Structures are given as structure tokens and as C-alpha cells.
Amino acid sequence: MKGTTVPEKVSLTGRFFRYDPDFFFIGEEINQLSMVSVQEAKSLIQSTVPVLYPEQKNLSETVGQVLAEELVSPLALPPFRQSSMDGYAVHHADITRAGTLLPVVAESRAGNATLQTLQRGTAVHTLTGAPIPDGATAVVMKEKVDRTADAAIIQQFPVPDGQNVRSVGQQIQKGDVAMPKSTYLTPGSVGFLLGMNIHSVKVYRKPSVGILVTGDELVQPGDGVALEFGQIYESNSAMLAAVLRSEGIDDVSIRYVADNEAATIQALRELTEQHDMVLSSGGISVGAYDFVGTALREIGVEEVFYKIRQRPGKPLFFGRNDDTIVFALPGNPASTLVCYYEYVLPALRLMSGRTDCFLAKLKLPITHAFSFQGERDEFLKATATTEAVTPLYGQESFVLRSFAIANALIYLPSSQNSVQPGDLVEVHLLPFFF
Structure with a gap:
């Protein structure tokens, strides 16, 4: 963003020598002895923090929570052979050339209560999501069929066995693990589980x-x-x-x-x-x-x-x-x-039961030189793209203006206290990184 990045020729070296107790501390070499490192602090948090007890909730209210139980599918999905296209159900062996003509004897649409049966040498008009008639082995999409009043002229040849047919349990079989414990629930999770009539689940609070x-x-x-x-x-x-x-x-x-x-x-x-x-x-x-x-x-x-x-x-x-x-x-x-x-x-x-608890991180080249003194690691407010990361003006501890536009933090351990443009640095992506 214009006006928010550090100009290439500006040196930030020595910027901590100001009257700000969060940046410059007299006798710091003594105080280092009582401090923990960044890594030690994170390890102590991981070993100390308890997981909260689970609660039973309506599935639609659980997005962003973590599953506290293993869920097993009570049925197969799909529960019947299902068409993935609008088209015509046929037996693939009946299609012997482009232009094969088959009489259309019935229609199968989503919600049919009665399963159709295909007789060899005929076709059934079949809509997306509808049951595949017994005896049919493939569905030819309607774009490859010329239709007359009572017949379908199949212009595709050959027609592979199983084409556009969703088999029973293709997504999941009855009795399979639908979702393991500790899964982070998303809107997709809600849709998947409701499709198996799982509408109430146990999640960590x-x-x-x-x-x-x-x-x-x-x-x-x-x-x-x-x-x-x-x-x-x-x-x-x-x-x-x-x-x-x-x-x-x-x-x-x-x-x-x-x-x-x-x-x-x-x-x-x-x-x-x-x-x-x-x-x-x-x-x-x-x-x-x-x-x-x-x-x-x-x-x-x-x-x-x-x-x-x-x-x-x-x-x-x-x-x-x-x-x-x-x-x-x-x-x-x-x-x-x-x-x-x-x-x-x-x-x-x-x-809340999550194991992926820390900010996502990656290595990116830094766009500007940066250096600091002392034995403390640095966190710099920054803007990152998928290509590079730029430290922002206003790194002092009282300044929020730079944090207001930051989407990442640059982490520089004290062992990496001087970096040049193009050097790879560790970048922690804030949750709203885009």
C-alpha cells in the first residue's frame, strides 16, 4: 500500500535506543536470565493449557469448533446408483456406432420412488441425481444425443462402462469413519454430515x-x-x-x-x-x-x-x-x-480442541534491509504476499497504525539480527491474511 512500506534506503538499525521500556532496557543482560525464549514459552503453553469439556450441539451451530467424537456413517452415500448428468441411461454394449437409435421407454428423475428397469436395446431419460435404472451401465450426456419424439440417437461411440454413474457408497460406505475425532468443522462438514442424517454432534467447547x-x-x-x-x-x-x-x-x-x-x-x-x-x-x-x-x-x-x-x-x-x-x-x-x-x-x-494452534508460517524474501541489537527476538508488523514480505513503518510497541494494515508478522530470532533485501525470513500469517 502507498505510504506504508519502508523506503529502500532507510536504515532501521539502532531504532530501539529510545525512551520506551518495551524496546530499550538498562541492564538487559541481567534480565535475560529470568526470561524464557519464544520457543520455550510456546512449549510451556502447549503443556499447560487444558482442553475444555465437550458439549452436544446442533450440527448447524458447530462451524469453527472441533469434533470431540468419531463419527461413523449410518448409510452409504450415495445410497443408490445415481446419475451425475442429465442424459440417457443405456447399456454400454448396445451402442455399436455413432448414431445408434434407441427407443426412450421411461424417465428417471430425482425423487423417484420406483426404480426403473432398463430393457436391453432401450434408453431411459435420466436427470442429474436420479436413480440409474437396473440393467443400465452408463449415462450418455444429453449434449451427445439427438432426440426424436420417442427415441434417442446416441452420437457418442464408444460409451465406456460406468460412464456418468455414481456407484453406491462411492462417497462413503455404511460403517466407514465419516469424520475422525478432532476434525475442525467447516460449512462443508455440515453439508457432508447432514447428508447422512447426522444432525447433532459432540464438540469441544x-x-x-x-x-x-x-x-x-x-x-x-x-x-x-x-x-x-x-x-x-x-x-x-x-x-x-x-x-x-x-x-x-x-x-x-x-x-x-x-x-x-x-x-x-x-x-x-x-x-x-x-x-x-x-x-x-x-x-x-x-x-x-x-x-x-x-x-x-x-x-x-x-x-x-x-x-x-x-x-x-x-x-x-x-x-x-x-x-x-x-x-x-x-x-x-x-x-x-x-x-x-x-x-x-x-x-x-x-x-477448543485444536492441534493446529499456531499461526500459519512460511519463508518469504524480505524486501528491505533490517538489523537490530540485543539478545531478544523480533516480531515485526508487516504486509505479505505470496511472493515477498515488507516490514512496515511504526514498529514501536505503542504504535497501532502499522498493525491496522498488517497481515503478517516477521519473526527474526536474535541469531538473524541483520537481513538484506531478498533474504528469506520466517513469516507468521495473521488469521485474516489474503
């Missing part, structure tokens, strides 16, 4: 999610709502609710609390009691008014890891309180989204 937003500087946007000096409009909660909805998660509640320790403890206690997953936005760092970490310890959340060796999104907390999964996300919005896509989304998918 989608998690309910509670969102906690902290920060005295935050103001809810709305008509006529003006900012006072030092305030900003709060957007993280709506942003998180939007990405949750895009994953098919509608059971979401949002709580707002001031920077107050007692209020934060109470809100987190209630959210962890009511939801399968809790996401907090902000308040997880070490500032004087960051109370989320204290509150999580107070209510008994077991820490699995805190801080990841990455930019942006280093101060991510992941823990568990009985069966509730807790992520304390950094407050900077770009950091929030990076952590959501790389860690929260996989956890949500795991809870």
Missing part, C-alpha cells in the same frame, strides 16, 4: 474469556467524551474483544478498574472464578501503580512464566488458577496484539 483493563489514564471513547491532559482513549479491551469474536468466541466480559490494589485483586478473583481464560491489559510491569502481578499472586495464580526474550511484548505473564488460564498482557497496544496472536490465540485453540 469454546472458552469464555474475561478481560481486565487497568489504568487511571484511560477514558472510554464515545460521543462527546473529551480528554483531559494526561488521558488517552482506552482501546485494548475492544481490540481484544474483536479478535476473540473473529475466532468465534462470543462469551466475553470486560471489567475496568482503577490503579488500585484492592480493586485489582477483587476483579481478578471474580474473573478467574467465572471464566475459562482471563486476559489483563496493563499493570503487569514493575511500576509503582502496576498491581496485576501482586493481585495474581494474592488470588493464587500459579506462574508458568513471566517475561519472554522478545520485542515487543517482553512483559507477558502466563499462569494457571485451577482450570482457568491467565495471561497478563503488556499495556502497549502493539505488544498486546503480538502477544495475543503468538501466545493467547494458540492457547484458545488448544482449549
Whole structure:
């Protein structure tokens, strides 16, 4: 897009040396010791997150959920020999040359209750989806037939045995596995299963999610709502609710609390009691008014890891309180989204029974040079095509403008801290990549 990519001659080297705690941290070599790597964080999530219990649902309501049982076909599909074309059912051996004339003795159409029987040397007018008459071995499509008042002149020769005939059970046989457990259900799944009269299935439940937003500087946007000096409009909660909805998660509640320790403890206690997953936005760092970490310890959340060796999104907390999964996300919005896509989304998918939980990834050539310093891996907001990937302006953790047009993240491990145009990089495709 015009105006959104990095000009070829612009160097981004050294851009982290600015007053932004998510990008430059004094004494970072010491803090590296307490951090987990990107790969370690993902492995810990995979080994910690539970799969939610199944629920029985009407099949039409299960698109986007994962099957919690193996389904066996109660019948063969198709259940009878079926024509795949509008045409004429014949015995293939009766067609001895182009121009063979056969009297048309009957018609078979979809919904026929009585199966026709073909006598040798005759033809039956047969419509798409209709039963093939007993004795017929092929259907000649109507475009290859000249029709008179009472006869069909077959212009095709030869006519292969079985032409345009769907055999019984060609799609699936009775007793075969129609769909294995852990299948991700799509609209095609609904159509396929309903064709076997399977209309209610057991699926893994989608998690309910509670969102906690902290920060005295935050103001809810709305008509006529003006900012006072030092305030900003709060957007993280709506942003998180939007990405949750895009994953098919509608059971979401949002709580707002001031920077107050007692209020934060109470809100987190209630959210962890009511939801399968809790996401907090902000308040997880070490500032004087960051109370989320204290509150999580107070209510008994077991820490699995805190801080990841990455930019942006280093101060991510992941823990568990009985069966509730807790992520304390950094407050900077770009950091929030990076952590959501790389860690929260996989956890949500795991809870929903999916095994393909992480973002799809591929190797693409990068269009511009890029380099960075330090021991933390990089996630860069980017636009990708099937041919290449371009990092965007505005990689700072507080900048959402670039995320608003990004469809991918470039992942650069610290071992690949300098790339040139044309170098292959790992690209994580966001769910709406197109």
C-alpha cells in the first residue's frame, strides 16, 4: 500500500535506543536470565493449557469448533446408483456406432420412488441425481444425443462402462469413519454430515474469556467524551474483544478498574472464578501503580512464566488458577496484539480442541534491509504476499497504525539480527491474511 512500506534506503538499525521500556532496557543482560525464549514459552503453553469439556450441539451451530467424537456413517452415500448428468441411461454394449437409435421407454428423475428397469436395446431419460435404472451401465450426456419424439440417437461411440454413474457408497460406505475425532468443522462438514442424517454432534467447547483493563489514564471513547491532559482513549479491551469474536468466541466480559490494589485483586478473583481464560491489559510491569502481578499472586495464580526474550511484548505473564488460564498482557497496544496472536490465540485453540494452534508460517524474501541489537527476538508488523514480505513503518510497541494494515508478522530470532533485501525470513500469517 502507498505510504506504508519502508523506503529502500532507510536504515532501521539502532531504532530501539529510545525512551520506551518495551524496546530499550538498562541492564538487559541481567534480565535475560529470568526470561524464557519464544520457543520455550510456546512449549510451556502447549503443556499447560487444558482442553475444555465437550458439549452436544446442533450440527448447524458447530462451524469453527472441533469434533470431540468419531463419527461413523449410518448409510452409504450415495445410497443408490445415481446419475451425475442429465442424459440417457443405456447399456454400454448396445451402442455399436455413432448414431445408434434407441427407443426412450421411461424417465428417471430425482425423487423417484420406483426404480426403473432398463430393457436391453432401450434408453431411459435420466436427470442429474436420479436413480440409474437396473440393467443400465452408463449415462450418455444429453449434449451427445439427438432426440426424436420417442427415441434417442446416441452420437457418442464408444460409451465406456460406468460412464456418468455414481456407484453406491462411492462417497462413503455404511460403517466407514465419516469424520475422525478432532476434525475442525467447516460449512462443508455440515453439508457432508447432514447428508447422512447426522444432525447433532459432540464438540469441544469454546472458552469464555474475561478481560481486565487497568489504568487511571484511560477514558472510554464515545460521543462527546473529551480528554483531559494526561488521558488517552482506552482501546485494548475492544481490540481484544474483536479478535476473540473473529475466532468465534462470543462469551466475553470486560471489567475496568482503577490503579488500585484492592480493586485489582477483587476483579481478578471474580474473573478467574467465572471464566475459562482471563486476559489483563496493563499493570503487569514493575511500576509503582502496576498491581496485576501482586493481585495474581494474592488470588493464587500459579506462574508458568513471566517475561519472554522478545520485542515487543517482553512483559507477558502466563499462569494457571485451577482450570482457568491467565495471561497478563503488556499495556502497549502493539505488544498486546503480538502477544495475543503468538501466545493467547494458540492457547484458545488448544482449549477448543485444536492441534493446529499456531499461526500459519512460511519463508518469504524480505524486501528491505533490517538489523537490530540485543539478545531478544523480533516480531515485526508487516504486509505479505505470496511472493515477498515488507516490514512496515511504526514498529514501536505503542504504535497501532502499522498493525491496522498488517497481515503478517516477521519473526527474526536474535541469531538473524541483520537481513538484506531478498533474504528469506520466517513469516507468521495473521488469521485474516489474503
